[in-house]
Amino acid sequence: MKTLSPQEAWSGVADCQTCTLRDSVLFSGLGEKEFECIHSPIDIFSLPAGALLYRAGDEGNFMYTIRSGLIKLVQYLPDGSQRIVRLLRGTDVAGLEALLDQRYQHDAVILQSTEVCRLPVEIVRCMDRENPTLHRELMSRWQRALMEADAWLTELSTGSARQRVARLLLRLHNTENEQCELFSREDMGAMLGLTTETASRIVAEFKRQGLLTQLSQTRYRCDIPGLEKIAENGPVSSAD
Amino acid sequence: MKTLSPQEAWSGVADCQTCTLRDSVLFSGLGEKEFECIHSPIDIFSLPAGALLYRAGDEGNFMYTIRSGLIKLVQYLPDGSQRIVRLLRGTDVAGLEALLDQRYQHDAVILQSTEVCRLPVEIVRCMDRENPTLHRELMSRWQRALMEADAWLTELSTGSARQRVARLLLRLHNTENEQCELFSREDMGAMLGLTTETASRIVAEFKRQGLLTQLSQTRYRCDIPGLEKIAENGPVSSAD
């Protein structure tokens, strides 16, 4: 019955009415009445990095609200090569297409350990009928995904490799502490349309130039202004 | 009051109830009742190639159903270079973001002379409230745009220049007559993330190889199987 990967880990049944994320989440703005739509339980899952949330082509029976973590949406080309088309993080919704009775369009793979609420589509459909706010919220999610997709194209698939890497780092970095959590060079390549080697070379170069400072295995401190300069000016302004 | 470009051409007021495109268009499946939402008139415009439907950043007061023609959605990077993120054609909807009170995300520029119905957002919002079918139709438009955006990334921004051009041609070609209408090399480049020169070289090469046969200024006959081969196998299999 469950379609989660072997690494799945059921970690409870959600109580949406007392949800800590209630404000930022899909179901914000719902009243008593709409919760009557919840006939089947909404399960919460904890998934480790590497786990598969769903696979492209699977029947879309669930949507997922991401509570925390990071997920990549991967699409395959006829020749077998893969491309990461989007990242999803806290408060994003995965599997919107399920609402339209479509099969999933991507593989959804956990990049950083993630907690999700699994929403049966019938529930969301029911609520969508009852509640204009959710309805609007759904459209807004779609629009957000679309803007993200467009940005992915213009920012991360245009310009030199250095620019792309810089732009990716700027997207990933946490505004508060100027830090970011990097993932494998292979994934970076698949996001930017570069080879693993090129991604590696550029990250290494950024480290040497002090634009990135490694704090731990995957954690880095970013020189935001420096990266911004690179993101815009393609050409290197080596020393001045 | 109107926000269309100088080249605008008002060409009538739509009568949606007798619309010839009624079946395929956003408003399919509407009944008498919903048409009561149409308080202000829905105008039809004919726009020549080069005209601007709307500009990125403009206040989104209208959505547009495209009756015929071809429109490019253009996004600009900080450095001024541009990238075409999507094409819209007959039965597509431009300016969905207006429904969410957002400003337009792109410049929408006419590539091939186009007829559009201009829908004031209030009308669409009103109908969306009244009619679940339209509601679903809207979500489905968003999803379609999203799939298109993803495909743009995986098909048109990945692989060698030859592959990309081939894939673009396959996307553009009319299934019935194996023909396609090409546009400027500059636009092709902006769609594929290539320079104008590279786009030109490859089109020229395809012509020499007989994969494309020029029928008129912008019209070509395409060797579909040949192009498909190139779209998949990166490497050239020159002669066999």
Place this chain on the structure above:
DNA sequence: CGCATTTTTGATATAGGTCAAGAGGCGTGG
């Protein structure tokens, strides 16, 4: 018919791909 724009072509430079090897981590099992 001549000017402006776009397309094509050429010559050259270079960014990034490819192939290959070494280095560093990490987990597993002895």
Place this chain on the structure above:
DNA sequence: CCACGCCTCTTGACCTATATCAAAAATGCG
């Protein structure tokens, strides 16, 4: 606790695809 093997990251050397710069051809427009 150490050693081995696996995997990812890094680095090097080389090569090719595409960008770049430039000019000539073609096309369209007034």
